[in-house]
Amino acid sequence: MNRFAIRHHNYSDFVHGIAGAFGVEITNNEFELPESLGNGFLKGVDLGNGLSVLMAEASLRHGLVLETEAVEEEFYLLNFQETNTEINYVSDLQPEGSIPLLTGVYLRSSLNSAQYYLPAGHLRSVSVIMPLTWMQHFAEQNESGIMLEHLRSIPFQKHHLQLMDTEYRIIISKLFDPELKTPLRELFIGNRVMLLIEKFFTKHYLGLNSVEKEKQLTAEERERLAEVENKLVNGLFEETPTIDDLAKMAAMSATKLKRSFKSIFGLPVYEYYQKHRMHVAKDILLTGSYTVKQVGQRVGYQNISHFAAAFKKIHGVLPSQMLVNK
Incomplete structure (x- = not known):
């Protein structure tokens, strides 16, 4: 070593x-x-x-x-x-x-x-x-x-x-x-x-x-929550894990996972996941190397209309407008 x-x-x-x-x-x-x-x-x-x-x-x-x-x-x-x-x-x-x-x-x-x-x-x-x-x-x-x-x-x-x-x-x-x-x-x-x-x-x-919130979680539980977050943001192109899957990974109940994740990261689990993948989509679009459909597929969408609606909800504009404004 x-x-x-x-x-x-x-x-x-x-x-x-x-x-x-x-x-x-x-x-x-x-x-x-x-x-x-x-x-x-x-x-x-x-x-x-x-x-x-x-x-x-x-x-x-x-x-x-x-x-x-x-x-x-x-x-x-x-x-x-x-x-x-x-x-x-x-x-x-x-x-x-x-x-x-x-x-x-x-x-x-x-x-x-x-x-x-x-x-x-x-x-x-x-x-x-x-x-x-x-x-x-x-x-x-x-x-x-x-x-x-x-x-x-x-x-x-x-x-x-x-x-x-x-x-x-x-x-x-x-x-x-x-x-x-x-x-x-x-x-x-x-x-x-x-x-x-x-x-x-x-x-x-x-x-x-918010020190009291931090005290409610052990160091090991914080580490497990970090693993959950890492799984969410680095597994964008895989099947989205369920709350039960993530709770098992964190070695805590589904209820505690949802409460603790929001306490630490500021958003509910899937809202956090959605925000991250829309930021990933924006970065890919700004390269100018991919179509809107290709970007949507890369972040897990098969339906281009659903991708466009999700993108606009986070960024305030349609993904096609990002390409026009580039």
């Missing part, structure tokens, strides 16, 4: 260090993974003001252990992680003392050391280094000083701070769009990363008023 120690304060240095260790070429702070690890890429981006971003999309052949050391300089690492790995699979392979990085949003302070486990399989990850001075300025600008103090008081935790939802996924999918090869790519990346950060802080601030 491969192990990597992370000792850098910005991700451009980290990317250069990893590329050098494997003897691979690096261009514009980006390199392709060697075949021994799998396939995919890592890219470092410096946004200024001490903000640094690491983007990774890869299919790993084997699990990786990432070790981070505590340092005296206080900064924060915010990680948005998407994987296709299930919890039961990870628990059998996870090295002792490590924390599995599954689908979710994680925050860690540089004042704490940690050992993370990245399981084999496909992953997308956006990690941001945020200096304390930048976070304090951000909190002042957004009148959220109380929220920042709460974040700084959170002890190092085993489980992710927030569950991934469809709004996070939509922003992240645009960051990894293979068509994004323009000279303005890094400006676009900076804009989307700031949207992710803003969404994280907003969700956390709003969540401070």
